[in-house]
Amino acid sequence: MKALIVAEYTRDALEGIKAAKTLATGSTILLVFGPASTEAENLSGLVDKVYTLPSRNPEAVYNALRRVYEDEKPDLILGVVSKNVKDSLSRLAGAYDLPMSTEVLEASVEDGSVKYKRGILSERAYSIEKVPMPAIILFNPRIFEPEEARPGGEVVKLDEGDTKVKQIGISKKQLSGVKLEEAEIVVGVGRGFKKKEDLKLAFELAELLGGQVGGSRPIAADFKWLPEDAWIGISGKRISPKLYIAIGISGAPQHMSAVMGSKVIVAVNKDKNAPIFKQADYGVVADLYQFLPILIKKIRERKG
């Protein structure tokens, strides 16, 4: 068995190496690109060989991957999902008709094939599937404990090859650094809020309860009323607080699947038929603009 681990971020490399060692015995090769490439030396003691590519252009990564794939003939290609990892590996999968599974929750290797479990139907269901190797398996983040970095192995530098897509600019997103995944109480805001200023109702409630504010995808990604690290859902953050209060959120599967770990879910929505009420413990059918000021006032009174 030979495993090739592909990673853009150092933490993902360390988790990927752990995944490879958990899944199978045999040789392990690591390809680090972009931000993780600076750590190539530091990681090299954990694997048989490290390939390193400074670029994070997925086309360059794909060019490099093809060469490494031809040279090493790995049985299993592993990683943790990130956008550039998905991008470059989907091209490798296309070029060699390799099965590829993303957002994998668990996997095992048995006689020439990989069996794995992953969410489907926007995580409303899960599927257990089997594919022959060679195959690509990308795990969800934070499933494997990261290995401790260890230097001292072989490092091979790769070059970009010819790329047709050129980077002409890059800008950092405005992130707040809020760690919703660690919050005990989360107030979630959705399109029921009419304008950005109105979110102060949610912030007031969260502050009174000692919680954090997160939002649905349209609020964070489209309207940009919240920083993107406050985006809750299967393409944002997965949360499991003691209490999740969803306000003006309809209950789309792509949002709700990521909050199912919450102990108690409260929904405030003015539409009594909103799907969220079937996925909540307690529902309040009300206009948030009328209900929230009253709720805030009551909590204030009790706190004294």
Add this chain to the structure above:
Amino acid sequence: MGDIVVLLKAALNPEMVRSKPDGTLDQDAIPLKLSDIDRNAVEEAAKLKQKLGGKVIGIMVLTVGPMAKREKDLKMAVQEALAKGVDEAIVVADDRLTPGDQVQTAKIIAEVIRNSGINPSIILASEATIDETTGQIPGRVAAKLGLPYISFARSIEVADGKIIAERDLEEELEKVEAELPVVVSVTQEINQPRPPTLIQIRRAARKPQKRLGADDVKQAIGTKRVILERRIVTINRKQQIIEGSNLEEIADKLIEILEKEGVIKL
């Protein structure tokens, strides 16, 4: 401007999951719909056409059978795309191709593009579907056709045979540039799909549709994935609506319940 190709999936609708009494997924009972973000891809195609001309060709490969049960949903999904701006649809549907995995689907799409006299300037797809959510089909198709690929595009601009796109990464927005032809996957934020007008809906019925079967894509027959088991995630929530004669009373009740649950301390 050459052809504008849009990849469209009739996906299992996650808002209508159905299971059997033993908790296994009753897939045949789950309807299909045009995958959400494919609508954004269609909208973007329509905008490009308006600006640059060309023909918008939609390609849809049925991946879940049985055909007999899927005809109606498939037709609806195609109609929707045609009403929203696709000029011509190519649908590949055959029980010999279902259930299809991504290896097979990408092969079929590449074969259709190569063999149907299509001359793509741009191939648009979505970042991910609502059922499989793998985000891998566009990358696979790009590699098969030897085309450059721009993933997770939050905005695109096409002019003078070139595309400039903004890629949405975890912590950055990356601006990239490439010459056409190119494969692009778009995010949900790229546009606001407009509902079709009555005239568009009426015209859709008359737009050309081509049906292909397994014999038309012989090279692509065969899958690698075996599905062993599919189960629904059970949702066990109390689903209790808090009633009261006014909002004050409801607020009081809610606070008391949450204190009793031990999730807030005031």
